Amino acid sequence: TLNPFHFARKGLYQSILYFSDAIEGQVLDVGCGQKPYQALFPCDQYVGLELDSTENRVNKQADYFYDGKVFPFEDASFDAIICNQVLEHVFEPSLFLREISRCLRPGGKLLLSVPFVWDEHEKPQDFARYTSFGLKYLLASFDLEIVEAQKTLGNIQVIFQLLEAYIYKKFMEDKGRLQRGLTTFMIIFPLNCIGEIAGFVLPENEDLYLDNVVLAKKA
Secondary structure: OOOOOHHHHHHHHHHHHHHHHHOOOEEEEEOOOOOOOHHHOOOOEEEEEEEOOHHHHHHOOOOEEEOOOOOOOOOOOEEEEEEEOOHHHOOOHHHHHHHHHHHEEEEEEEEEEEEOOOOOOOOOOOOOOOOHHHHHHHHHOOOEEEEEEEEEOOOOHHHHHHHHHHHHHHHOOOOOHHHHHHHHHHHHHHHHHHHHHHHHHOOOOOOOOOEEEEEEEEO
16 A cells, blocks of 8 residues: 555456456467566466567567567467557557457457556557547457456546556656655555545446456457
8 A cells, every 4th residue: 555556556456357267278468568467367378569669678578579560470369368558559549459359369358458547658659548438339340349348446546546646746756765755655655545445435436437447359
């Protein structure tokens, strides 16, 4: 509860864990980063893919890199594809989802998460936010039917998370160790505690939430 992104990470982790049993066989993680969720999936093979750049080759744990247009795999290569918090950074989502659909085997699963309410990040490569309805329509255009969907932080905790993200950016990011420590213990920790209680007591609101997490199936 000392992390300023406590609610966001907890909500996303819980949803990915909930869907993890559906992800099996040959799995591709698109935009894998450090592969933070790999241990959750009982799969035969876990392949990480990243955009080809000097930074990604140094700092990411990808097994393959691509040019931003075509994935370096044959058609129908994977039983499942994971795409976690990546789609909002893709300027041409149609090309991106076409590649995902192409690389999935018939009946294959896509586990996709994308922010709905969040500030601009990883600038300037931040291009979109998706409602649950927009995401359903977009995926259907590529023969990807949503089997089940969840909305993370569909309660007052989304307000607490946005407030803490603001505090982090203005009073913690790129600041000295002392200021970061004081802000954490005097502001972030109390807000996390209050937010946990408020999220339990107050009613949910399915229209205001942090992330969409969907499990889709290729027709």
